[in-house]
Amino acid sequence: xxxxxxxxxxxxxxxxxxxxxxxxxxxxxxxxxxxxxxxxxxxxxxxxxxxxxxxxxxxxxxxxxxxxxxxxxxxxxxxxxxxxxxxxxxxxxxxxxxxxxxxxxxxxxxxxxxxxxxxxxxxxxxxxxxxxxxxxxxxxxxxxxxxxxxxxxxxxxxxxxxxxxxxxxxxxxxxxxxxxxxxxxxxxxxxxxxxxxxxxxxxxxxxxxxxxxxxxxxxxxxxxxxxxxxxxxxxxxxxxxxxxxxxxxxxxxxxxxxxxxxxxxxxxxxxxxxxxxxxxxxxxxxxxxxxxxxxxxxxxxxxxxxxxxxxxxxxxxxxxxxxxxxxxxxxxxxxxxxxxxxxxxxxxxxxxxxxxxxxxxxxxxxxxxxxxxxxxxxxxx
Numbered sequence: 452x453x454x455x456x457x458x459x460x461x462x463x464x465x466x467x468x469x470x471x472x473x474x475x476x477x478x479x480x481x482x483x484x485x486x487x488x489x490x491x492x493x494x495x496x497x498x499x500x501x502x503x504x505x506x507x508x509x510x511x512x513x514x515x516x517x518x519x520x521x522x523x524x525x526x527x528x529x530x531x532x533x534x535x536x537x538x539x540x541x542x543x544x545x546x547x548x549x550x551x552x553x554x555x556x557x558x559x560x561x562x563x564x565x566x567x568x569x570x571x572x573x574x575x576x577x578x579x580x581x582x583x584x585x586x587x588x589x590x591x592x593x594x595x596x597x598x599x600x601x602x603x604x605x606x607x608x609x610x611x612x613x614x615x616x617x618x619x620x621x622x623x624x625x626x627x628x629x630x631x632x633x634x635x636x637x638x639x640x641x642x643x644x645x646x647x648x649x650x651x652x653x654x655x656x657x658x659x660x661x662x663x664x665x666x667x668x669x670x671x672x673x674x675x676x677x678x679x680x681x682x683x684x685x686x687x688x689x690x691x692x693x694x695x696x697x698x699x700x701x702x703x704x705x706x707x708x709x710x711x712x713x714x715x716x717x718x719x720x721x722x723x724x725x726x727x728x729x730x731x732x733x734x735x736x737x738x739x740x741x742x743x744x745x746x747x748x749x750x751x752x753x754x755x756x757x758x759x760x761x762x763x764x765x766x767x768x769x770x771x772x773x774x775x776x777x778x779x780x781x782x783x784x785x786x787x788x789x790x791x792x793x794x795x796x797x798x799x800x801x802x803x804x805x806x807x808x809x810x811x812x813x814x815x816x817x818x819x820x821x822x823x824x825x826x827x828x829x830x831x832x
Contacts, residue, residue, distance in 0.1 A: 456759070457769060460752055464773050467749045468780040470742065475784040477645035483791075484704040486605040494604040496526040497581035497664070498589065501573035503533035503827045505591035506542050508712065512591050513543070517550050521600035527552040527582055530591075531573035534558055536828075539591075556580065569829075570657075571673045571683045578664060578672070587661045588683070589709060593619075595659075598706040603661050606707075612700030614662040614691045616647055616655035618708040620792045630800050631807060632713040632720060637797075638781070641788030647701040652738035653692055657684035659709040662691065670694055680826070682730035689736050705791070721815060726826055728819025743816075750812040778802050 498516060502509055509530065516528055530543050532555065543555045558569065561576055578586055587603065589595065606615060618640055621633045643654040667687075676686040692699050714720040734740045753773065760766045782801060789795045818824065 456756075457766075460756060460769060460773060463745075463749045463752050464776055466745060468776060470745065471780045471784050474642055474645040475787070477649040477651070478641055478784070478787055481644060481648055481703045484602070484606055484702055484706075486602060486704075486706070492522055492525050492601065492604050494525070494585050494607050495583035496585045496587050496600060496603070496661070497577070497583040498526060498528045498587045499574055499577040499581070500528065500530045500589055500591050501533055501570050501577075502530050502535065502539050502543075502591040503569070504535045504537045504539060506535070506537040506539045508592040509539055509542055510546060512589070512593055512595075513546050513550070513553065515594040515596075516589075516599070517553075518597050519595070519600045520597055521604070523552065525583075526600060527554060529554045529556060529577040529581060531577050532557045532559070533569050533573050534562075554580075567680050568673070568677050568683075570680075571677055574683055575672055575677075578667060581664065584664055585661055586664050586667060588657050588659075590658045590711060592712040593658050593709045595709050596706060599709075602702065602704055602707040606700065606702045606704075607661070610700045611698060613666045613695050613698040614688060615660070615700045615702050616643060616688070617659040617661070617702040618644065618705075618792070619656045619658045620708055620710055620794070621713045622710050623794070623797065624713060628715075628717060628720060629713045630797060631804050633794060633797055634785075634801055634804065635808065637788055637792055637794060638785060640792070641784060644701055644703055644788075646739075647699060648703065650699075652742060653685055653688045653699075653734075653736045654739065655684050655688050658711050659707070660684055660688075662687070666691055666695065676733065679730055679733050681726050682733060685739075686730060686733060689734065692736070703791075705793075708792070721811070721818075722824045722826055724811065724815040725818045725822065725824040728815045729824070731816070731819060747812065747816045750809045753809050754813060774805060778805055 500512065513528060532540050540555065547553045547555065556576055558573055558576065562572060566572060574588060603615065620640065621629065621636050623629050623633045646652045646654050670690045673687065676682055679686065688699065714723055731743050753770065756766060756770045760770065782798065785798060785801065789798055
């Protein structure tokens with residue numbers, strides 16, 4: 452039995468490392484997008500920000516957008532208030548006195564019965580009332596660079612993409628939890644950049660997305676995925692990719708990287724990751740499903756192996772060897788990704804946080820499928 456288990460663990464290690472090395476290879480081929488010289492802005496954007504209880508963050512987000520070096524008549528900002536119980540609507544209302552193209556919508560006026568996917572409904576509502584041809588989504592706790600819209604415009608003009616994913620990074624606040632989230636998110640963003648650019652599988656984050664409104668309407672928006680609480684980003688990306696397989700782009704540029712706030716407590720962090728994991732079984736992209744399955748089983752195998760050392764102490768050597776192989780392989784991938792995000796110094800904590808990462812991956816994956824989670828005061832299945 453132990454020989455069979457050892458062989459299975461070795462096969463998982465090899466498969467996982469080959470996958471990570473492939474991502475490393477794809478990421479290494481990426482060249483930062485530098486834009487079009489002396490290009491005139493063409494795209495007109497409607498920037499959609501769903502907001503629930505974001506009074507402390509929303510002003511910085513909106514100010515950063517209006518600090519962009521982009522013609523004022525070429526974009527609008529639509530904030531959708533998602534039943535906030537704080538002063539979010541008031542903060543946005545005050546900013547409307549300063550920014551003429553800032554609009555505020557409220558789900559309170561539209562949704563009269565409980566639903567499961569409030570964020571999708573907020574985005575859908577904004578798009579239906581938007582004035583421009585391109586939609587960009589971001590989150591209320593994000594800030595964007597001054598080159599954000601210009602870089603998007605240049606990329607869309609030159610690439611012909613109808614759906615564009617772009618980088619997101621966490622703001623490291625100096626805490627252990629912030630460090631853990633930053634490292635975890637760097638790896639996810641690196642995989643997104645590598646896989647989307649290579650055309651391997653879909654992956655993106657709703658804090659920094661752009662897509663054609665006409666294409667959104669053509670695929671019927673969130674229809675057929677609107678009962679799933681999460682997935683306003685990746686599930687939509689998959690729908691559009693099915694119709695436009697050669698028109699999905701990844702905008703690899705620090706000039707468009709959005710910064711977002713980390714969760715403040717471990718409880719909130721786990722709820723966020725469970726929410727992200729909850730959409731995994733809804734993917735119709737077989738490649739991403741198989742990748743997630745391999746990652747989950749590989750991490751689970753470490754916990755099984757740890758439990759097995761109680762019966763056979765010699766297995767501890769196999770456990771340590773597998774862990775060291777995992778760390779080395781992942782660091783190989785993370786070094787260039789961290790360099791792109793300017794977070795190389797954070798990698799010192801990566802080996803030490805490996806046990807936490809393994810446990811969190813297994814728990815979040817399981818509860819994403821079989822559990823419930825709390826998100827901004829709501830209990831979601």
